[in-house]
Amino acid sequence: MKIISWNVNGLRAAVRKGFLDYIESEDPDIIAVQEIKLQSGQIEIPLDDYECYWNYAERKGYSGTAIFTKHTPIRSFIGDFHPAADSEGRVLGLEFENVYLINVYTPNSKRTLERLSERLEWEDAFLHYVQQLNAIKPVIICGDLNVAHQPQDVKNDRSNIGNSGFTDEERSKMTRLLNSGFTDVLRHYYPERDDIFTWWSYMKTVRERNIGWRIDYFLISDSIVDQLEHFQVDDHIYGSDHCPMRMTINLH
Template structure:
């Protein structure tokens, strides 16, 4: 099965740039997850065909955050937020299938001045607890913009960025805790030493052209799916957003 995750940084903008639909059609995903839709209900009609069911989690604040999942495998159940339906920023969608869960997430940013770091760390603990609870029922595939470059290999200029939002010791430590709780960073599992592969680039001039990036978009899976990973890649040639899509292939049956 093929899973795709993409922070589109505004779905309407990504579509209008002519980027989203050609990629969506070409990648032929079973489940396609999107973050930062920046939409309210009724603001877009995606011509992706009747084969895909669409699930949306809109933020209360207009033009902010938001997630979506497009799946051609009918889910047994769909949950929003941490399973309680309370998610004012539209950050989490969980789809339950017969043999696994899929969770897409847009992790809160700590902000440039780190004013939201305390909230971010609390949120990380809640997210880890949520994934672990799901994992006790059946294996989990979690994906999205986790807003952290975990290791120095995951960022172009590690020394100068240490302590900055997305590369604080605290945020990186929470990622270590999450992996230690029974999850696998699929890209690193298959490509432990690959460098210069990133998923986000600043909008400053020539930054993407020079590949000065961060790897902050991930597919994580339960440890017991490790041997079922067939492929994990970063489609960094795909434009249309300041992030690029990431792709996971797993030997699974729904």
């Protein structure tokens, strides 16, 4: 199964900037997108081979998640473990025979850290949520988790210590999540690389110089790590301030 995850920072804008061309060229089984920034009926996407599932934010032009899949799930569900998950459309899941797929757009703690306490509450609730699922069957978590876990996940790590997405509190929550039974797929393949990023500021030449952050992830249950076949960050693909990631896994 080939899965693409991408924070598109506005799905309508991404479609105008080549989203469909990328999907056509890669032909994935599943596409999980975050920060769709739209409401029901505001877009028609010509993905005839895919079933479409949506979780819209109540606030217009904000947040939201979607999944497009060639494989009919047993069920779809939205995260209701935290107020932001519910009202901001931040979690969308599909249950398949052998796995849960969780598409997540984690709240940003904001530049002034005004949302940090709420963010830490989210982390506790999300951990409990995925642990419950993982007790039933393996879980694939993908999306924008809004944290750079290790120093190699930020180009200028020393100058960013304590900033939103690189606070000790956020990073320790990610460590705890991984220690609870999940593997960071990128670090499974590239444990020491310090030049793979998934988000760049829109400031001039920042992306060209690869001054970025790695805040988008595939996390999978430890029990299915041996079923991984491929992982890649497509940092040459534009259309958003984030780039897409793709993972192939053989789900027995």
